[in-house]
Amino acid sequence: MEIIELLKALILGMVEGLTEFAPVSSTGHMVIVDDLWLKSKEFLASEYVANTFKVVIQLGSILAVVVVFRNRFIDLLGLGRSKSEASKGQGRLKLTQVIVGLIPAGILGLLFDDYIDENLFTTETVLIGLLIGSVLMIIADLFSPKEPRVTTVDQITYRQALTVGLIQCFSLWPGFSRSGATISGGVLTGMNHRTAADFTFIMAVPIMMGASGVSLLGNWQYFTMDALPFFIVGFISAFVFALITIKFFLNIIERVKLIPFAIYRIVLVAVIYLIYF
Template identity: 45%
Template sequence: MSDMIKAIILGIVEGLTEFLPVSSTGHLILVGHLLDFEGDAATTFKIVIQLGAVMAVLVLYWKRYMEILRNLLGLNFTAKKLNAIHMIIAMLPALIVYLIFKDFIKQVLFGPTAVLIGLIVGGVLMIVASRAKVKVTAENTDEITYKQAFGIGLFQCLALWPGFSRSGSTISGGLLLGTSQKAAADFTFIISVPVMFGATVLDMYNSREFLTSDDLVLFLIGFISAFVVAMIAVVTFLNLIKRLKLEWFAAYRFILAAVFYFFLM
């Protein structure tokens, strides 16, 4: 199989899974292993295509980001409406944990076995959150409090474990903290852009020696594939999240873990 076909496949996988509660990083590690697309250059490629998925959310939510930016520039903060403070306090916990434990995370958790465990443990958390009888106090993102935003940020730290899923952990956290599933999903998408953009740029800088002109076409193909598919996936997921409980996604994670265990172990 040519590297170009592998780039398209991985771009599609990234776009489909980045914003679903099924772990895109886990999928990329497992699929990359199956395709024999591994190594430093492959790792850098996976970082680049994540940026494609980030751009898809930025395009879809550009009006909300412009509103948040206007409020930020005008210093118009209020707990009654989603603003930059919600985003900052939701992002800080994962950022701090990553900076402290980044070496451990990359050396120990970025492997097929750790991913399979993350898929299962994350699925259990999603089932617990879905079945928890917590009173909903935030039906939409504008009703999310600073306390809830910070709590969701703490749950986002779990996403540093590949296989756990950023959207899965944050949506689960939102449900356990009193937000509706739709509000938690929207908030997850909104905070994903600065979180993923910052992480991607940092990782790209650290991997700059593997960003060569020879791989430019390959990276571009993966980037475009991830961007287009992510646009479709986000809109589809927002419709699904209104009807499907997290247990359905948890069941998928368990099946995926079993299938990959059979092929990889």
């Protein structure tokens, strides 16, 4: 039986890794796959252990971003340039710009975290988030500038960072998709799709690490010897599949844009609704 349960942990890690950074909502897929099929709170013997498990596999996805963008993070911390270059800070994405992009959702997340956890993590609310987020993505593709002014993250302004951060607030609704919201916000402010995706991934690391860190500190007691094998399998699975997905997604996003992902989300909503409701 434990082999089957470890396979479930691997599948949940795979779902997390494949969907965390694509604009399809990892939270939405996790809720749908877990609540309607795998039911991790049963094989992990507790809803609290299951929630901690989901935080752990999310950290696997975050580690994949750090690996892919390691040079950019070194640069943001001022460790990859000479002191004179770092002091000028000209022509480079700054850490303060990333922070500006994080502030709006960070504030709203702190204010409404309990309400979101208690009321919005259901299959029904996730389907609503998937659908409305799809509309935003379609709007972004249809109304974004035909010739984007910003073709690298080093050209992003503070105003654009703040605008993306404000639009990111929509992703607090489970199913909306943080990457879908921020990439849409980026292209609507004049970034090309690849630049908006790069900025999205860079912003993801501090906000996800912060949220995951707080959650882990509050649930450290659930790291028992019985649960540890599931945590390890899920973490490794999420890391490997996120690494593959990020590289693949960054290679295709400028060509395919957002509408194909929006169509996928709409079809998913229709299928889930017809099967389960």
